[in-house]
Amino acid sequence: MQTRTALSLIALAALTACATQPMRAPFNQADLPAAVQVPAGNKVALEHAAAGDVKYQCSAKKDMAGQYEWVFVGPDAGLKDRSGKIVGKYYGPPATWEANDGSKVTATQVAVSPNGTGNLPLQLTKANPATGMGMMQGVTFIQRVATVGGAAPSAACSKANEGASQLVRYTADYIYYKAM
Template identity: 60%
Template structure:
């Protein structure tokens, strides 16, 4: 029985250490590529929702659905929750309590019906942990999340619609 347990543990350990295919940004548009001198620190899959609200347009010429913020779980490639992503302001938070905000540098079109790819420059992390030292975050492999084609007029002011989305968030650190 002990031998069977040892074999099972050995199989689990070898499965856990099997190298995953590292993320490559070679196929991404140049605008959302991380500059040389950085390496992938963590790959996550964000699964959640984006809220849009009916508001008056800035030029007061009508109404539009405006991005309010995201609410997503950040999952490891193995399916375990490792953090969350929420806003405003856009905040990535690890399960260890470390978190950061970032400034958008660039976007590029995603797949049809999906939010754009994005590159952000991380602000210094708050708290010690996984987010410490992160320099850039890429949003890639986006699915869904675009503003709904809701009828937005004066009678709908303040109404909100929630849209499901998924995206990979790739965290980079300086080498």
């Protein structure tokens, strides 16, 4: 009986603590460039913070003999919810957001907008139908915001290092929308 009472008090204390935490305001896209705003008729369903790497490869420019550039290969990042719990991963190609519950969604880029030197651009993608049942089910759009880092390397890219790969660290927030 004492154990049951003690557990009840602990549960009550935990619920009270949760109830007294300030509510985090939902993401507001009003300050974003129009190109990467999600169309009306969709609402924020999930928010994840990502941290990881973007892989680039030094390659010859198409139809430009003797010129080279760093080409985006793909991301590899962990996804955390706002409490800091690891909830999935982001990788590609194709761009894939996969939740720990097994659901995943791919998406196609709709628009980008610059976000400062050295940072990946802000991005709006249109989601394809999700696979697996879980948190990614029903996602319609995904925004990449608050990007830090991840832009192509500043290191030289030439015939001498053609085929070389380089990882660039980045962080970003991914905001997932579902139809209202």
